[in-house]
Amino acid sequence: MNLKTVIAGAILAGTITSAQAADYVIDDKGAHASINFSIKHLGYSWVVGRFNEFNGSFSYDEANPAASSVTVNIKPASVDSNHAERDKHLRSEDFLAVDKFPEAKFVSTAFTPADDGSAVLSGNLTLRGVTKPIDISVTKIGEGKDPWGGYRAGFRGTTELKLKEYGINFNLGPASESVYLNLNVEGIRQ
Template sequence: MNLKTIIAGALLAGTISSAQAADYVIDTGHASVNFRIQHLGYSWLEGRFNDFSGQFSYDAANPEAAQIAVTIKTPSIDSNHAERDKHLRGDDFLAVKAFPEATFESTAFTPAADGSAVLSGNLTLHGVTKAIDIQVSKVGEGKDPWGGYRAGFNGTTQLNLKDFDINYNLGPASDSVYLDLNVEGVRQ
């Protein structure tokens, strides 16, 4: 589920309001790539990817030129249940031995009048690359107590598992996975 890691980085890229172009590295200690999917239509299964990295650049004077790249280590999937995680890492779902990483690279950033934005890009998951859109909003930005400068964003997107050749049948209510991304970047 590389998508989470990719998406988390992507979210950051679009809404930074600093006056100059800046490059940021995702602070993974203050970021998360989360997912949720219905389990058989009866409840929600939530989890995260614990190992991801990424960077983004943003120029408030030219936000449409924002760029982001994120890599998620798919074996780091964590649903808080060891046996389920083993199944999710296997061939029915992520096939992490064959596809140990998921990546996201942005292709466009489209700000809206209300301050939100759409981050578009290519997500590669399970060996398949598809164009996706992530709904992004800025959380905040400013100086940190250690003399650095940070910017934070959140975003969400919905993925159809079959689009990424993940065909395990958990019923029609479980065809889609939702990614919830929280990203904090440190300006370089």
């Protein structure tokens, strides 16, 4: 086999692998996806909540998971901690500053699978006008046909954000310097 044949085969294999990647839209309208958060309250208990408005998409190829990509847009004003006064405070300048920064965004830069089926999704999160790289620990939940003739894939992710890195300096005490995100994503293949 000559060098030209090997190179042509490699190019063809790369083309075939790319063609197998599937694009998905996150099922945020069907209540099959969620962006949840938890933060310690003064070190005595946990405050939990979610963002009710977000959208996004991802590309995933089981044969080549490293080529996966994700984009998610979040409306910080949709924060919901099940307490109206606290939510009003979370939307203020002390925290999310939603009047100045009406959108948060995550754009992936790498997807690194591990041998145990987990992965690390790396990317840039923009929150309050500050963009920082983050890593999200990801587990694939499953994929397959749905009862309506479509095809779905689902993942779960977790990450920790340091509030001060995003310009959130409101002092809740040393036990409350980080917020933990739990992400549940179900996508509908396009």
